[in-house]
Amino acid sequence: MISYNTKDWFTFIFRFHKADTFRTLIPIMIAIGVYAGIIGYLEVEYWKLSQDSYIKNITIMHGMLGFVISLLLVFRTNTAYDRWWEGRRMWGNLVNNSRNLAIKLGSILKDEKDRNYFRKMIPSYASILHKHLNDSDTSKQLFDDVDLEIDHHTHKPNQVAKMLFYKINDLYDSKKITGDQLILLNTELQSFTEICGACERIKNTPIPYSYSAFIKKFIFFYVMTLPFGYSFSLGYYVVPVVVFIFYVLASLELIAEEIEDPFGTDENDLPTKKIAENIKKHIEELL
Numbered sequence: 001m002i003s004y005n006t007k008d009w010f011t012f013i014f015r016f017h018k019a020d021t022f023r024t025l026i027p028i029m030i031a032i033g034v035y036a037g038i039i040g041y042l043e044v045e046y047w048k049l050s051q052d053s054y055i056k057n058i059t060i061m062h063g064m065l066g067f068v069i070s071l072l073l074v075f076r077t078n079t080a081y082d083r084w085w086e087g088r089r090m091w092g093n094l095v096n097n098s099r100n101l102a103i104k105l106g107s108i109l110k111d112e113k114d115r116n117y118f119r120k121m122i123p124s125y126a127s128i129l130h131k132h133l134n135d136s137d138t139s140k141q142l143f144d145d146v147d148l149e150i151d152h153h154t155h156k157p158n159q160v161a162k163m164l165f166y167k168i169n170d171l172y173d174s175k176k177i178t179g180d181q182l183i184l185l186n187t188e189l190q191s192f193t194e195i196c197g198a199c200e201r202i203k204n205t206p207i208p209y210s211y212s213a214f215i216k217k218f219i220f221f222y223v224m225t226l227p228f229g230y231s232f233s234l235g236y237y238v239v240p241v242v243v244f245i246f247y248v249l250a251s252l253e254l255i256a257e258e259i260e261d262p263f264g265t266d267e268n269d270l271p272t273k274k275i276a277e278n279i280k281k282h283i284e285e286l287l
Contacts, residue, residue: 021251028250029243032223036242039227044235058229062222069222072215073252076207080256083202084270087262090195090202091275094129097195098122098279101188102286108181109171117167119287123280125160125192130272132157133199133263157196165189203263219249 043049049056102122109115132155168189172182206212223246230238255268262270 021254022247024254025247025250029247032246033239033243035224036227036239037236040231040234040236040238043228043231049232055228056232058225062226062229065222069218069249072218073249073256076215076256077252079207080260084259084262087199087202087270090198091270091272093191094126094195095275095279095282097188097191098126099282099286101185102283104181104185104188106287108177111176114167114171114176115287118164119284121160121164121167122283122287123276125157125164126276126279128156128160129196129199130276132196133203133272134265158193161189161192161196164192199263203261207260215253219246219253223249 043055102118105118106115109118165186168177168182168185171177172179177185223242226242226245227238230241234241258266258268263272
């Protein structure tokens with residue numbers, strides 16, 4: 001995750017970070033600029049179309065569709081941000097529940113051997129979950145046309161949760177904890193699996209393909225038709241105008257694509273590895 005000062009305006013405006021969409025879009029922006037220049041030249045210099053040409057009225061379509069494309073992109077970015085924020089909320093819950101479990105076990109357990117076991121195993125769940133969510137195969141588990149080898153392997157977060165519960169149950173069998181304490185600890189252990197399931201839902205359920213494809217096609221054809229109408233009023237200035245409009249629209253789609261999967265390795269993804277390391281540090285302090 002990028003660390004920055006939210007109040008430093010000039011840094012945002014004049015600095016291009018490697019996560020900025022401008023770097024990604026430069027090749028296609030150049031191509032669109034050349035395309036807009038060619039259309040402008042043909043209409044103004046070569047064909048010499050008059051101001052009364054019906055082609056000039058194509059800007060009416062852009063005005064009508066501009067509102068529609070704005071609504072689509074707002075919905076797209078809001079949906080992507082909701083996924084990003086839900087992922088952060090789930091990992092916040094994992095931090096809190098790990099602490100709560102460690103606090104309860106720290107006050108209940110007297111045997112140092114048992115305390116050492118949980119000192120290692122509780123942070124292990126966060127670390128294993130981080131690796132599980134960063135595995136590209138995890139995002140493909142619901143695809144009908146993909147036969148994943150991961151389906152034949154052990155679900156590692158579940159195995160860690162299983163080991164923790166076995167240990168808790170063993171403590172109950174050996175009379176080191178009471179039945180009420182077992183119920184109390186079971187709530188925290190159950191939350192681990194619920195958090196894992198919520199994160200997997202975000203990871204392996206992307207935005208529907210038809211919706212994503214429609215937005216991309218809409219942006220492409222909207223921008224490609226801009227030079228036809230605006231060349232009359234802007235001349236060759238239509239080139240930077242069209243390029244800028246494309247940059248804004250395409251950047252919103254790229255940002256949404258990046259943050260809708262918050263468990264990857266992109267610059268704006270959640271720092272799950274750092275969170276797992278913090279959990280480890282906190283558990284070692286508590287136990």
